[in-house]
Amino acid sequence: MKIDLHSHTRYSDGHLTPQELLARAHNMQIDVLAITDHDTVAGLEEAHAWQAQQKRPLTIIDGVEISTRWHGFDIHIVGLNVNRQDETFRQRLNEQAKVRDERAEKIAEKLEKCGFEGVLEKARAQAGVGQVTRAHFARVLVEQYGVASMDTVFKKYLGKGKRAMVKAQWPTIEEAVQWIQNAGGQAVLAHPAHYDMTTKWLRRLVAEFAGVGGDAIETAFPGIAKDKQTIINELAKEYELLASAGSDFHFPSRWTELGRNLGIASHLTPVWHNWTQLGSAPQQEYP
Numbered sequence: 001m002k003i004d005l006h007s008h009t010r011y012s013d014g015h016l017t018p019q020e021l022l023a024r025a026h027n028m029q030i031d032v033l034a035i036t037d038h039d040t041v042a043g044l045e046e047a048h049a050w051q052a053q054q055k056r057p058l059t060i061i062d063g064v065e066i067s068t069r070w071h072g073f074d075i076h077i078v079g080l081n082v083n084r085q086d087e088t089f090r091q092r093l094n095e096q097a098k099v100r101d102e103r104a105e106k107i108a109e110k111l112e113k114c115g116f117e118g119v120l121e122k123a124r125a126q127a128g129v130g131q132v133t134r135a136h137f138a139r140v141l142v143e144q145y146g147v148a149s150m151d152t153v154f155k156k157y158l159g160k161g162k163r164a165m166v167k168a169q170w171p172t173i174e175e176a177v178q179w180i181q182n183a184g185g186q187a188v189l190a191h192p193a194h195y196d197m198t199t200k201w202l203r204r205l206v207a208e209f210a211g212v213g214g215d216a217i218e219t220a221f222p223g224i225a226k227d228k229q230t231i232i233n234e235l236a237k238e239y240e241l242l243a244s245a246g247s248d249f250h251f252p253s254r255w256t257e258l259g260r261n262l263g264i265a266s267h268l269t270p271v272w273h274n275w276t277q278l279g280s281a282p283q284q285e286y287p
Contacts, residue, residue, distance in 0.1 A: 001031045001032065001278070002028075002029055002030050002031050002032070002259045003030075003031065003032040003245065003259075003262065003272060004025070004030055004032070004033050004034070004245070004246055004247050004249070004258050004259045004262060005032070005033075005034040005036070005061060005063070005078070005080060005188070005218075005244050005245060005246040005271070005272075006034060006036050006063075006065070006078055006190065006191075006218065006221070006244075006245075006246020006247060006248045006249070007021060007025075007033060007034065007035055007036060007246070007247060007248070007249040007258065008021075008035075008036065008037055008038070008065075008248075008249065008250050009021050009035060009037055009043045009047075009130075010043075010127075010128055010129060010130050011037045011040055011042045011043035011129060011130045011131075012037035012038035012039070012040060012065075012130050012131060012133065013038060013127075013130065013133040013135040013136060013250060014037070014130075014249070014250045014251065015250060015251035016251065017043075017046070018035065018043040018044075018046040018047035018050065019046065019047075019050045021033075021035065021047070021249075022047060022050055022051055022054075022058065022060075024252070024258060025058060025258050025259075026054070026056050026058060028257065028258045028259050029259070030058060030258055030259045031057075031058065031059065032058070032059045032061060032272070032278065033058060033059070033060060033061065033258070034060075034061035034062075034063040034078075034080055034246065035047055035060060035061070035062070035063055036063035036064055036065045036078050036079070036080075036246070037064065037065065037130070038064075038065050038066075038067065038100075038131065038133060039064065039065070039066055039067060039093050039096035039097060039100065039131065040064065040093055040096075040097065040130075040131060041062065041064055041082065041084040041089075041090065041093065042129070044060070044062050044084045045084075047060055048060055059277055059278065061080055061081055062080075062081060062082050062083070062084045062185075063078060063079055063080050063081075063082060063185075064078070064079045064082055064093065064180070064185075065077070065078050065079075065190060066078075066079065066093075066096065066171070066176040066179065066180070067096070067168070067170045068170050068171055068172060068173045068175070068176045069167075069168075069169070069170040069171070069172065070172070070173055070205065070208075071201075072160075073195055073196075073197065073205075074168075074170065075173060075189075075190075075195065075205065076190040076191070077173060077176040077177065077180065077187055077188065077189060077190060077209075077214075078187075078188040078189075078190045078218070078244070078246070079176075079179075079180035079183070079185040079186070079187060079188070080185055080186045080188060080216075080244070080271065081184065081185045081186060081275070082180060082183040082184060082185035083183045083184045083185070086182075086183040086184070088182065088183070089179060089182065089183035092179050096170075096171075097131055099168050099169055099170065100131045100132065100133070100168070101131070101132070102168075103166050103168040104120065104123065104124075104131075104132040104133075104137075105120065106166040107134070107137060107158070107164050107165075107166050108120035108123070108137075110163060110164035110165075110166065111137065111141075111157065111164045114157060114163055114164060116141060116145050119137065119140060119141070119145075120132075122140045122144060123136045123137045123140050124136075126139055126140050134154075134158045135150075135250070137153070137158060137164075138150045138153040138154060138158060141153045141157070160196070173208065173209055173212060173214075174212040174213075177209075177212050177213055177214050178213075181213065181215075186215040186216060186242075186271060187213070187214045187215050187216070188214075188215065188216040188217065188218060188244045188271065189205070189206065189209045189214060189216070189217040189218065189241075190218055190246075190248070191218055191221045191224075191246075191248060192205070192206065192217060192218065192232055192235075193221075193223075193224045193225070193228040193229070193232060194221075194223070199231060202231070202232075202235070203235060206235045206236075206239055206241070207239060209239075209241075210239035210240070210241055214241065215241070215242055215271065216241050216242035216243065216244045216271040217232065217235070217236050217241045217242075217243065217244065218243075218244045218245065218246055219232050219233055219236055219243045219244070219245065219264050219265065219268060220243075220244075220245035220246075220261065220262045220263060220264050221245065221246055221247065221248055221262070222247055222248065222255055222256045222260070222261070223255065233265045233267075233268060236268055237267065237268065242268075242269050242270065242271040242273070243264040243265065243268035243269065243270050243271060244264075244270070244271040245262035245263070245264050245270075246262070247259065247260060247262065
């Protein structure tokens with residue numbers, strides 16, 4: 001059984017519609033896919049409606065990825081098996097959307113001062129039905145203003161401490177965990193190796209996440225070095241966290257693909273070990 005528990009659609013900063021994402025998941029022989037758009041569950045109804053018309057089975061896990069603040073870092077918490085119809089949860093996500101809108105306006109103001117006139121309107125057009133994120137601004141700067149690459153955009157303008165960076169008033173990790181669990185889901189610390197922090201700070205992050213009741217940690221995701229993965233596996237075991245795996249898929253590329261290299265260590269318990277919708281499915285693992 002091929003499982004991928006972290007992916008995005010055009011309802012946040014992914015390039016594909018929910019239908020296109022699921023079609024690719026079928027092509028990649030994915031059996032279980034979590035759709036985890038940033039701070040929204042807006043694309044899930046479309047996804048379920050489309051999948052209901054398909055012959056090949058594919059289990060969709062209702063998910064979300066919530067941005068939080070922690071000691072100057074933007075930490076992402078994935079929610080799996082959330083109740084997408086929970087009114088309180090949807091209201092909280094709507095508040096997150098307002099924060100994103102406010103941040104987008106402030107980012108645009110700073111980018112205007114850097115010489116990128118009209119960038120907000122273009123970023124909104126890029127986002128379409130989704131919320132405007134830094135990734136949308138980055139794409140616009142590359143595609144329409146001649147900036148060399150997405151990486152250059154973040155290094156020069158949108159990265160931490162750069163000219164157009166704007167800190168958003170995200171909720172705390174504890175609040176995000178509570179939101180997810182109150183909506184019936186499991187809270188997962190997303191791609192822990194991708195935060196620019198030392199091992200000491202990573203340990204502190206995992207300890208605090210576990211301390212506020214977090215359920216799982218992503219131990220398999222693209223771009224993770226083996227030594228870093230070993231550390232994360234050790235932290236998962238030490239703090240009794242379940243193991244999750246996700247590609248963080250936004251669009252097809254040589255770096256990320258649905259379901260690629262997502263096996264978890266055999267000594268860890270997968271987050272899906274007791275999911276009733278999967279029956280007795282074997283876990284993906286490596287020795």
